[in-house]
Amino acid sequence: MIRFFNTLSGSLEEFRPLREGEVRLYTCGPTVYDYPHIGNYRAYIFEDLLKRFLVFYGYKVIHVMNLTDVDDKTIKAAGRLGLSLQEYTAKYIQAFFEDSKVLRLLPADVYPRATEHIPDMVRMVRGLLEKGFAYFKDGSVYFSIEKFPAYGRLAKINLEELKAGARVDSDEYEKESVHDFALWKKAKEGEPFWETELGPGRPGWHIECSAMSTRYLGPTIDIHCGGIDNIFPHHENEIAQSEAYYGQKFVNYWLHCHHLVVEGEKMSKSRGNFYTLRDLLERGVDPVDLRFFLLSTHYRKMLNFTFDNLEQARASRQRILDFVYELEHRTLAAGSDPEVRQLTDRALLEFKDSLADDLNISAGLAALFEFIREVNSRLSRELIKKDDAILVLRTVSEIDRVLAILPESKEEVLPAEILAKIELRQKARKEKNFALADAIREELRQMGLILEDTKEGVRWKRIK
């Protein structure tokens, strides 16, 4: 049984998908006005962990992630550069896909773009007008939240208090009530617009997720994810629109991940603690180490990014990598030990049970590390046979279907001159010329290679 913390109920709930064996998942994707920062990727990596775990658990997952390619920021930036919306956003859409790949995010089944679903949104807005949930004002259309009594349930916001604490909206559009939100925005001078039956204009932000989610997954879906900051007003508004229009529940499980902070503070450009993935890659950070770092803290807990914490995650991941390397390269006696089977079964079961408990990654990783220590211990006592090693490796790679932190399987081949140096050093060691041997080792270390002398000969690995 899987349990998730549902924001809607504020408690852990048993997960039951609408259809047996199948999960419909919608995740709020990027607004493509700039390069995403690592906080954005925390959310996407959490969603990736969720999805990979559901697949691991045996579910078929239908995943939709939207691309918001029209909003205030994209319009403004494109206008400033004199580019069309498409020209401007193309670059960032491409960057997002590139980043997703290096961070090993499983691709969604569909990446719908807002600009390609205007008719769906218009249809929904018209329906809301007809049903009386929305009204025209000055060429724009707004959703009237007082027509939807359940408004505020997700965010646990009380409308009376909202009104009391209301601030002046910076939006230039006129609304009947400050908290009503725009479904359709009237075209403004010099801005892109669509000529529709609602008049010239563009969609509001919230309507896109409602329309596209329904388009690909149906009016009721299993899971909808996003960052904690999307709860209000974005997701609250989505619920209002969708449920007012379709008259049925929009989402069964709302899962939100907490923020990433940097050195204990919110990331912001003015503080200079704002990192994109590209910034970190330039500093020589291995993206998979970053993935592991972002992955290894529970998704509902605030995560503090520091280079020290990233280094700890790197070292932790390295332990797993060393373990796999050892098993792959050591020469072992033929045969197998039935006890190893018990160890692998237990590791897999504990890992699975841990993650089934609202993605308790800490407990899951603890199961993996305990398994590693036990196998290492047996390895040092020469109790691991060839077939055991194969079984252990298969188990680790099974777990890695969820984590996706193991290196690509292809072995790197060193250039001939490096191999010659290693050979030369071996010769020097044999002749007990340790000064030369150490000099060569140091030279290769400078080049990023660590040599390890084992009973079975020399081996090397890359310094991270």
Next chain:
RNA sequence: GGCGCGGUACCCAAGUGGCUAAGGGAGAGGUCUGCAAAACCUCGAUUCGUCGGUUCGAGUCCGACCCGCGCCUCCA
């Protein structure tokens, strides 16, 4: 003001009523090794922000307080 999250060893971080408080990093000692690396073994919180309370029993429940943070406005 309203809503919410967190405070567990040097650092990161599980644990939500009951055996000796997971796991990782860093560190110390040892084994192995020419040395190193990796690995293994050993050590490491009489204690869980503070103070009260409930209970046979609390990190875990209740109350108060202190500290840090987020949201209520675009934001993963």
